[in-house]
Amino acid sequence: MKLKLVKHEQLWDFMEEKMQGYTSQENILDIKDSLDEGVAKLFSCGDDFIVIAPAIRERKDGLLLWFAYSMSGCAIKKYEKDIDLIAKEFGAKFIEFWTDRDGFERIVPKLNYKKAYTVWRLEL
Helix, strand or coil, X not given: CCCEEECHHHCHXXXXXXXXXXXXXXXXXXXXXXXXXXXXXXXXXXXXXXXXXXXXXXXXXEEEEEEEECCCCCHHHHCHHHXXXXXXXXXXXXXXXXXXXXXXXXXXXXXXXXXXXXCCCCCC
């Protein structure tokens, strides 16, 4: 397996810089809080990284691929086998991720992901 479990404190400044532009500041802070609390886990290989957490939905036996980054492109595709192994090690029966990036509508079916639900939000 290429991805290794690492302590996020060592990589946080780099990660935060790379997440800018891909996700909201609110999500970045949620990721940081979850890593600090030990709920989320960070796996890294060189400058690439993924953040995982338990998927909290109707079933709790899932893995949330919360953020994935690779300097060379689609981290989900690049680390597909590693992500599957990590999910199995955590006892997950499914892997899910959320995105607001339109391009993933074309990519994820090729990775065998199926659309499970759509989330709409009203800011107050």
